[in-house]
Amino acid sequence: MKIGFYNIQGGTGKTTIAANFAYILSHSAKTILIDCDIYGGTTALLFGLEDKEHNLNTYLSGDSAIEDIIYQYDDLAIIHTDVSSRVFGYKVDLYRFEDLIKTLEEEYDVIVYDFPPNITEDNPLVGYVGEFELVNKVVIVGEDSIPSIVNSLKSMELIRDLGIGLTGIIINKYKGLTDISEIIDDVIGILPYDQNVERQWVESTPIVKIKTKFTKEMTKLTNELASVYLEKDLASLRALKLAKAISELTEEEKLEKELEFKDLE
Numbered sequence: 001m002k003i004g005f006y007n008i009q010g011g012t013g014k015t016t017i018a019a020n021f022a023y024i025l026s027h028s029a030k031t032i033l034i035d036c037d038i039y040g041g042t043t044a045l046l047f048g049l050e051d052k053e054h055n056l057n058t059y060l061s062g063d064s065a066i067e068d069i070i071y072q073y074d075d076l077a078i079i080h081t082d083v084s085s086r087v088f089g090y091k092v093d094l095y096r097f098e099d100l101i102k103t104l105e106e107e108y109d110v111i112v113y114d115f116p117p118n119i120t121e122d123n124p125l126v127g128y129v130g131e132f133e134l135v136n137k138v139v140i141v142g143e144d145s146i147p148s149i150v151n152s153l154k155s156m157e158l159i160r161d162l163g164i165g166l167t168g169i170i171i172n173k174y175k176g177l178t179d180i181s182e183i184i185d186d187v188i189g190i191l192p193y194d195q196n197v198e199r200q201w202v203e204s205t206p207i208v209k210i211k212t213k214f215t216k217e218m219t220k221l222t223n224e225l226a227s228v229y230l231e232k233d234l235a236s237l238r239a240l241k242l243a244k245a246i247s248e249l250t251e252e253e254k255l256e257k258e259l260e261f262k263d264l265e
């Protein structure tokens, strides 16, 4: 399962939602969060990784191996980007991105992408052209102002034009001024404006580790999304892994596994 958060508009809360969504999911599925913004990524700040030597920039420029760039925060695996002005000096090869995802897919149930807002070639969401499906579900993160609604609608169209599965839109920083679901279709969740969210940057902690109004709604939304969109994928993934494992067993071991499986049912 490869799910990404996007909007052509900056600052709507993509990083906040991607990171907290991934953090919550990591308790129940093997999850990795990838910050795809090689020039303006901020995931490092959210998890206190800004001093680490390896990151997505060093990997894409051929200076780091995959295993070097994965950092662990509680149950969540994270690939962050450089937050210094060195970002302008890397010679990035985006083709290395495909190798990265193919390798990670073997090991993780869920890959969560935090996409940058731009539509330039260095954004894997729009810049990648190939047979391989880099992402299968995209969620648009927008705000409830008129300019932001216009940009969210444009973003949705872009995703559809790219032929990528569109899950819907999350309205973030909602102040309760309008009934948003009456204005646009495909709203899959609404998250409140909560000034406590800023604390996550100061404390280098995903905000859902702290009890806030945002945490309550973010947790509810993640669980809803997981049950609607992810559970089926995870179940089929597990079944596939199990089938693979069984095919490698001896007849006797197979019988044992089948009995074990029956017990579970």
Ligand SMILES: Nc1ncnc2c1ncn2[C@@H]1O[C@H](COP(=O)(O)OP(=O)(O)OP(=O)(O)O)[C@@H](O)[C@H]1O
Pocket (backbone or CB within 6 Å): 009, 010, 011, 012, 013, 014, 015, 016, 017, 037, 040, 042, 116, 117, 172, 173, 174, 191, 192, 193, 194, 195, 196, 197, 198, 214
């Ligand atoms: N629900 C919320 N309530 C209050 N502030 C929020 C909320 N969600 C995000 N923010 C704040 O809005 C700012 C932008 O959030 P964030 O960095 O997650 O957006 P982004 O879409 O990833 O931005 P960029 O386009 O630069 O990558 C941050 O300061 C963040 O703390």
Ligand SMILES: [Mg+2]
Pocket (backbone or CB within 6 Å): 014, 015, 016, 037, 041, 042, 114
């Ligand atoms: Mg961001």
